[in-house]
Amino acid sequence: MGENARIIVADDHPLFREALQQALAPAMPGVAFLEADSFDSLQATVAACDDADLVLLDLEMPGAQGFSVLTWLRTEHPALPVVLVSATNDAAVMRRAVDLGAAGFIPKSSPVDTISEAIGTVLEGEIWLPEAALALDESQFSADNELARRVASLTPQQFRVLDMLADGLLNKQIAAELEVSEATVKAHVTAIFRKLGVRSRTQAAVAARRIESTTRPPP
Template identity: 35%
Template sequence: MGCLLIVEDHALVREGMAQTLARLGAEWCVIEASDAAQALAVIDGGAEVDLVLTDLMLPGMNGFSLLATLRERDPSLPVVVVSALSDKATVSRAMRQGASGFVSKGDSGDQLVQAVRLVLDGGLYIPPERRPPNARAGRTSATIRPSPADDYGLTQAQTRVLHLLAEGRSNREIAESLGLAEGTVKVHVTRIFKAMKVTSRAQVLIALAQRGTRREG
């Protein structure tokens, strides 16, 4: 059974999110925490958490600090930010710091479920209003093109994976597209992260975009 951890200080919001996430099916359990300290205690207590959903405005340690702490402890643990603060600067900061998704509290329950499913499948969820033009729903823009292999010391196989990763493809989709086992794709993604000195898909996209801007300039 998979496990989702909700970090939200308002009980009604937290309970509503838990009810919405029940749509994922009986194979998923939901743990609730009212602040970052309680969330970290849950993880330190041995709970096998597959994904964390956190608010940003938390008492004590805020959501950004929690995100940074989780990234340091386990870069592979996906985090989806669910916040009433959904301006461009906030969304960009969250994704830059390693969030795998961002959902506004003004979004529907269907959007929350869609985001969680996508992130659990290895994808990256960006709010519809923050996506580049012509980007597919729930995907990043395919206009970002990875650098040549020798820029990061990647093998040809890793470069092919990077191209698809930059299109917002999940590990499963990359595996199907390249005829690889999903476990092999995960190994390639891990090595790509190490070569590019990043810890999340969001940071990969940011690094590629920044590199493209420097070259154009």
């Protein structure tokens, strides 16, 4: 594991952030932890620490929807590895996270030794997933792999527009929500259609809900 690594822990639960750092510190001497409790604070932390080595990202980060934060990080900071940390043990969600650019996925129920191993593996430039995800039958979700790659190509703003479009909002409503012009929204919608390979708002909505069903953990 790299000496003096800088790891951003992005989770809205302060007790989890503290417990994670206290548990990992003995096994990771010299590692510095930085904290973020929302999407806004994560943006500020990443901007202030451009030499960070890793982000441990809660899948349900406040201010985000689905994998939108992962999408933002992969778009704006492609060299910064991101490992998702979540209460879910759904192997398909874990594999989908990697499809969308994550360097790994760690269930919060994992023992400290496993979490430390996962972080060390990612810091060495490799992908880490639990055995259950590695053993998953590719045929269970391969049909959506191409769609996942297309969704991953959206910018964070396009991702938000797609989500609102799927909720049935009109361009005028989306513009008001995002505080941009209708022309800007129309440009985003056009780009979304092109990237997803669809021709209508209905087709885009269907694609959004299809990928969402495979990226959100079960309730």
